[in-house]
Amino acid sequence: MPELSAGGRHWTVAPGSNLLDALRDGGVAVPYSCRAGSCHACLVRCLRGEPDDAQPEALDAARRENGWRLACQCRVVDDLEVEVFDPLRDGLPANVAEVGWLSPTVLRLRVHPQKPLAYRAGQHLVLWTATGVARPYSLASLPGEDPWLEFHLDCRQPGAFSDAARALRPGDALRLGELRGGALHYDPDWQERPLCLMAAGTGLAPLWGVLREALRQDHRGPIRLIHLAHDAAEHYLAEPLTTLARQHPTVQAELIVPAELPAVLAGFRLVSRQTVALLCGHPDRVETFARRLYLAGLPRNQMLADVFLPRVG
Missing domain, CATH: 3.10.20.30 (Beta-grasp domain)
Incomplete structure (x- = not known):
């Protein structure tokens, strides 16, 4: 044995x-x-x-x-x-900069690392509380532009980290674990190609960073973003997305709820077979998005996906 x-x-x-x-x-x-x-x-x-x-x-x-x-x-x-x-030994120290609600169930957490952290839009980190509770979250911030690391926490269901995050206050200590690449990113070689960004719930977080990275790099192709939320109140970035679409004629933002999803997907048409799709959210939703894109003629190798796996156990 x-x-x-x-x-x-x-x-x-x-x-x-x-x-x-x-x-x-x-x-x-x-x-x-x-x-x-x-x-x-x-x-x-x-x-x-x-x-x-x-x-x-x-x-x-x-x-x-x-x-x-x-x-x-x-x-x-x-x-x-x-x-x-051991987050105290192996993690990067950080402090809470800001914490507040973006919607009834989405908590925005902004963090200042005590040392510079090089990252790219779409990556994710494991966050550790001072009591040793850990959970991975995607970055919603834009490197080189946002002065903090931003995370969007889905608090619809109880969870050890999200429950602890509700009590966080500016100045509280956190630790940052491993920075991971994830599938979602922006490639400058895509500048002329149409982008399709499809998110469910807080799957919008990394795509919000990727969208702004694309615009910062003067993306010239059309960008269509679809955000699926449980209800209208959960379109937690509705205002900044609307503003961004108004400022950039190539950007189209669609905010939908589950009852509208079948019609939106049924009417989906590719602008070009050169489209690159970035998908994020619960595995079931991501698979629904991917299946419709495939039926519309988009090859699977032009779809990049990051799934938010539910906690097991």
Whole structure:
């Protein structure tokens, strides 16, 4: 039976045990969210031994070389000693700059890192509270223009981080975990091509950054943005989107609710087969968007998607 060691504890586990489950069963508080290797909240570093990693490509070469692994994607096959990601030791310190409601259920969190953070529009970070609660969120801010890192938190359902965020005040300490690329970005080579941005809920956050990045780089093709919200009150960026569309004739912003979605999708037509589509939101919504775009004639390799996986467990 393999022996697992962490935090000064040692115990045996069944061969092939999921590392995240084994650690938590052994009383080690490892945060997690998606269990799919996407959020990176469950980072651990191997100090001795090597687990069976089902998704080695999820981490960059430098991280892997330093022993980091995603606990949710690993199985214990031999004796293994790990240390859990410690936000106080391994994270970037930051402070809350501003917190406030954009809609009845969307909380805007603006954060000042204590050291400069190089990022691009569309990326995402794991945020840590002072008490060690972690959750990944997409960046809505525009690098080089916004003086803060901005996140849009969906607070419709209870959640450890969103519940804690409601109590945050300016000046409160946070820690920033790993910055991840994500699929969503703006490529200058797209300047002449039509863009189709489709978001559900707070999937709008990274696309808001990407849209402004495209305009900052003088994108010349038409841009169509569709935001699907639970109801009209949840179009939390309606005013800035309307203003942006008024200032840029190439931008079209459509704010819809679920009852309107079938008609909008049925009437969807491609401006050009050179269109690039960026999709973000709940997996079911993203798949609905992608399926309609495919039926309209857009190849799958011209669709970039980031899904917001619900917390598991």
